[in-house]
Amino acid sequence: MIREYAIIGGGIGGCSIAALLNAKGHDVVLIEKEPSLGGCASTFSHGGNHYNAGATTISGYHEGGIVRRIFDAVGITPDVISTDPAITIIQGDKSCVRYRDLERFISEIETFYPHAKHREFWTLIHTLGIAFYEMQGYYYSNQSGLMKVRSLLSLYPLVKRFWRYLFGNARDFITRFYGTLSPQYLDFLDAQILIVAQATSDKINFFTAVLSLGYAFNETHYPIGGMGAVCTSLTSKIPDVRTRCLVTSITKENDVYTLTTAQGPIQCKNLIMGTSHYESSQWFSDHAIKKYYQKYEKRNNHQSAFVLYMTIKTLTPYHHHYQLISETIIPHTLSKSLFVSFSDPHDTLIAPEGSYRITASIHTDTRFWTPLSKVHYQHQKKELQNLLQQWICDKLGIQNEEIVECFAATPKTFGRYINRTQLGGNALTLSNFLPRLPSNDTPIKGLYQIGDTAYAAQGWPGVVMGAFNCMRMINGKH
Ligand SMILES: Cc1cc2nc3c(=O)[nH]c(=O)nc-3n(C[C@H](O)[C@H](O)[C@H](O)COP(=O)(O)OP(=O)(O)OC[C@H]3O[C@@H](n4cnc5c(N)ncnc54)[C@H](O)[C@@H]3O)c2cc1C
CATH class of the missing domain: 3.30.70 (Alpha-Beta Plaits)
Structure with missing residues (x-):
């Protein structure tokens, strides 16, 4: 039997696209090498003690948020609880709490890092974040000149609205904004930017810094029973989820992909790779596919x-x-x-x-x-x-x-x-931004890519945004 879609990798990306396709009635098989789903967002047992492997917090599950939208689309409610504050930041003898409420946070920041510009700065972060999350309808593909142009046109309203924050580096913007800035406060900002954007303020644009610094103003969530349980619940309606199923090689002939796996061969018309771009070429024998992945390997920042x-x-x-x-x-x-x-x-x-x-x-x-x-x-x-x-x-x-x-x-x-050593996905630096990022479709017929090394970014919101984009590419709605 030739399957309609095989998805390799049960990380957030693989689980998301498999769940969306399954909800639309497609035939789907989700394949994961480990005993449980989640990848970087899994939960494992060590001598009977349970730990989250990497990801511990969910952002984007607030009302109207992109992560909430995927669970709504597949008709599942994960077992999560709302958390406030998002983080407590300890630097020297300061302990500054990132409250969700803007006013409460402003009074906190003014106590620990006094500066006359805080209200203006953090209000800007708050306002721009809300404005960004309200915008929809854009998509991204870089598979041909035409698709690049069409994607850029879809992104035009976003660029038009935020253009002044897109060019130049965030550190210069922030320094200009504040006038004077202590190295300690800059470290405070950079620490928060790094965990979201995967780069510091000198390497990203101000808009990426806004989204990184602003996530604590949205509702964040804690996964009951571990992050892995969230991935398991997202895929719970899929009839064919195969764990402990390592894929060792992939061939392509007459537009059919044949996967050699620990549980026998699987054939499919469409293949969605939920593995890292930087590790994927090793499984393919097809020259064009190998070349496609190798093109992106130079973007691996290690x-x-x-x-x-x-x-x-x-x-x-x-x-x-x-x-x-x-x-x-x-x-x-x-x-x-x-x-x-x-x-x-x-x-x-x-x-x-x-x-x-x-x-x-x-x-x-x-x-x-x-x-x-x-x-x-x-x-x-x-x-x-x-x-x-x-x-x-x-x-x-x-x-x-x-x-x-x-x-x-x-x-x-x-x-x-x-099966990956690079973690955290693509850093959203000025030199690694659209249209250089790999998109969720590829130039190869029936081959798609999902996860934090493809569009849009890392973490729950970034990877889920990529899953919705991938659905758009699959449905040809662009
Ligand atoms: C330390 C750390 C902390 C983080 N904290 C957060 C956080 O708090 N909140 C947040 O939202 N994000 C966080 N992130 C980021 C987030 O976890 C990742 O961006 C996201 O989980 C990546 O998902 P993915 O689908 O791209 O891939 P991965 O998680 O890499 O999943 C890929 C899957 O593919 C499987 N696989 C690989 N090769 C094969 C094969 N040959 N056959 C079968 N299966 C295969 C792997 O076993 C794995 O399960 C964190 C990341 C790290 C590393």
């Missing part, structure tokens, strides 16, 4: 994550998310900041009462980890793990005796489990 997992037993109450900022870049990483997420104290599906699971991540370069010898690798990993553990304990008041377990993952660990 940026990735070092992730620390911890269980603590304590009576101390914690917020869901913290960001710790140091004065200098942490050794063997690319960042001064660490994003630390706690499980909800009432979420007994993920941690027993009185315990918290912690997932803490920091940007690192894959090229630091991959060439190390086994002994050297273990040593560096342990060293960074200890340093981050100590930092978290010092800043958040965790006692050594409260730690039940602690271990870490490097880009190599992610390579082993989810």
Whole structure:
């Protein structure tokens, strides 16, 4: 039997497009190598303890938000709870809370980083964010000159409205806006920009900075039972989801794709790759397809994550998310900041009462980890793990005796489990923006691409935006 659509990779991207196609009545098979869905947004068990592998927070699930729209489109309500504040940012002796309410946040920021321009700046961020999320109808394809022009025309209302924020770098804009800016406040902004845009303010335009700094003004959500459960629920109406099903090679003949998998061959007319662009060429024998993927490999910035997992037993109450900022870049990483997420104290599906699971991540370069010898690798990993553990304990008041377990993952660990070492997708830098980004359609008949290395961006909102765009390309509605 030749399937209509096979989707390789059960990350947010693969799950989203599979769920949308299934909801429209298409024949779909979703294929994932690991025992459970989610990829970077999965939840795994370590000796019976459950941890989120990477992603811990959902933005875009507010009323009218893009993530809410996909769940509505497939008729599923995920088990999530609204969280406010989105993050507590700890820098030196300051502890600044990102409240959703603009006025409350302005009074917070004026307390910790006094400046006369804050009201104007943060009101601009707030207003532009709302204006962006209200706009719809644009799409993106870069498969031919004609499609590029048509995409740009669809994007025209957006460009017209926001053009003054699209050109030039965000750091210059922010510095001009404030007049004077302390290095500490700049680090505060950059830390928040980095976790969304995957680059700092000197490399992105101001509009991308707006969306990065503004996400905390939208409702954010916590996934009960772990992020993996959200991916599982999104795909729960799909009759054919195959986990533990590694795809080892793909051939194409007479417009039919044949996948060699751990559960036998699968043939399909349309293939949607939910794997990273940078790793995908290896599975294809078709020269044109290999060439297509290799063209994008030079865009691999080798940026990735070092992730620390911890269980603590304590009576101390914690917020869901913290960001710790140091004065200098942490050794063997690319960042001064660490994003630390706690499980909800009432979420007994993920941690027993009185315990918290912690997932803490920091940007690192894959090229630091991959060439190390086994002994050297273990040593560096342990060293960074200890340093981050100590930092978290010092800043958040965790006692050594409260730690039940602690271990870490490097880009190599992610390579082993989810077949990718580059994490966080494409950084939305000035040199890596539209129309250079790979789109969700490809020049090859029946081949599509989804996920955070294709349009639109990383994280729930960015990847889901790509899934809707992919549906548009599949339906020819452009
Ligand atoms: C540390 C970290 C923290 C993050 N925090 C957040 C957050 O809080 N909120 C947020 O929204 N986003 C967050 N993100 C970003 C977000 O997790 C990713 O952008 C998103 O999950 C990527 O989804 P994806 O579909 O592109 O691919 P992936 O998650 O990479 O999924 C690809 C899937 O393909 C499977 N696969 C690969 N090769 C094969 C094969 N040959 N056969 C079968 N299956 C295969 C893999 O096992 C994997 O499940 C974070 C990312 C990281 C790394």
